Amino acid sequence: MSTRPLLEVRNLSVTYGSGAAAVPAVRGVDLTLPAGRKLGVAGESGCGKSTMALALLRLLPASARTTGEILLDGEDVLTMKWGRLRAVRWAGASIVFQGAMHSLNAVRRIGDQIAEPLLVHGRATPAAARSRAGELLEHVGLPAARAAAYPHELSGGQRQRVMIAMALACDPRLIVADEPTTALDVMIQAQILRLIERLVAEQDIGLLMISHDLAVLADTCDRLAVMYAGRVVEEGPAKAVYEAAAHPYGRALSAAFPRIGDPASRRAPRGLPGDPPDPAGLPGGCAFHPRCPVAVEGCAERDQELRDAGAGRRAACVHVGTQVGSTS
Template sequence: MSRDPVLALDSVSIAYDSDDSQVLVVKNVSFSVFPGEVLGLVGESGSGKSTLAYGIMRLLKNASLVSGTVTIGGKDIYAMKPSCLRQFRWSQVAMAFQTAMNALNPVMTIGEQMIDTLQSHLVITRDAARLRSQELLKLVRLNPEVFFRYPHELSGGMRQRVVIAIAIALEPQLVIMDEPTTGLDVVVQRSIIDQIMEIQKIKKFAILFISHDFQLVADIADRVAVMYAGRIVEITSGKSLDNPLKPHHPYTRGLIRAQPRLDAEQATAIGIPGHPPDPKNLPSGCAFWPRCEQRQAICRQFVPDLLPVNDLLVACHFMREEGAHVRQFENQ
């Protein structure tokens, strides 16, 4: 496997315009996604996950890249001219959006939308595009008859499969999935996730999988990036999240505890106290300190850097000693 990243973010900050100022909602984010890898991006609502995803695709309307670079396949996506960017999207990087009904055109059949995507990027006849579209529908386990249907004639799970089929139509290097199973029941969600992973193994594309469902991401991801208040606070392996005794950022540990343990005698979950901060009014220092049970004075004074500790990267003042469970874990 090539170790050149498909996606590389270097010190990316993104801000929204607000009255007479800018509000930073993504702050100094750096990470890479490698060929064939599934990188999960998790965090509570408002942590900046979707803003980051749209920023990677250069789809933000009311926000701007303040600093940093986003490269996909070694190409700086913010340096591209609009004509090049339009061709680059879907052929090199694609996105499965959160709400399938909003992602599909309600007045076009599924087939028309799929053909339009293919013919916009490939020199291909309409008949060849139709055959390719029906092959893609079969790949996501949909009857080819769906080709002739309108979005409102399909169930939520079927619409989501169509969105995934369109996302992989041009076999991109990277597919960004922004909570692709939101609003679906658990059985349908699991079925779609299983299909995504089967297709990913066949097509070998990389996935940036964004979700607030911590256990789901831990199950499917090779690595997981945890985001809080616009910053990455931890990057670790997906398997390590199954071990609640392993040292993690206090926020990550809180997310783990907040997941119901269905294998226990009684399903229980312990929520993280408090609420994520308003990006317009962030606390000084580490943004998590008002909710952290192990906070110390230094937490209010300085923003911790994301630094290596054992086999993870973590932004916490008290996880700097190599190999140690340190002070914030003594009482757990």
């Protein structure tokens, strides 16, 4: 039995444009995801999460230049020929895009849209594909009869379930979920998250889930990677990173969400001043230092690599091991 990870991302970098106008959106990202496990990727808007996700299946525009390695079952997605890449999309790995209403075709019935990848990949006849679409809808908690509906006839939560059914149609080994619960109310959000967890467990697939919400990722995923300015600045067990991040940016993200049952966090919620830097004008040294509450003089001069933070964790901070600013 192979012990090779389902997904390995090695030194992944993505830039838009070229020459002096090149903009670095992702800078040297390394990630590992075994089959049957769930990896969360967190960070504010503009930190490179979605660009990284789209790079995994080479869905970026022609203006993007991607380097590094993306190994799916040991095969590099970045060097695949187009025929092989088409075979891998949906069947080997699929993606649940952010905003189901914008991802679904408004003038096609949802059953036809779920059946389409089955037909494209030659997995079923038209009749069998329609039947399978109904089965998939029931698998994600919708009646098979809803296959005849158009996207506008469904609620936001129902459309998100349709997107998940489409992602599962060809039995992929990896699902990438980019903000799968954005704009859903908390009850529907909880239902979608439990559904995703159940499907991962039942089908032994790998899940890479992207969100700005550390609490959601800590509750859903096994491990968590925190991105800032195109780099992973911390990674480790999800609950440990959420409850006691080793990097000051991770601590700031966690503190921005009041904890139920914690009067202190409810009465004095904390945020993080400022915004992530423009990728076209990154500051020198550690990109987080202009916003960092514990920055020291050297932070503006020298970037930090990920280093051991104990208990299966790594963080890119000069204070790792010194407990400066730690909440633990």
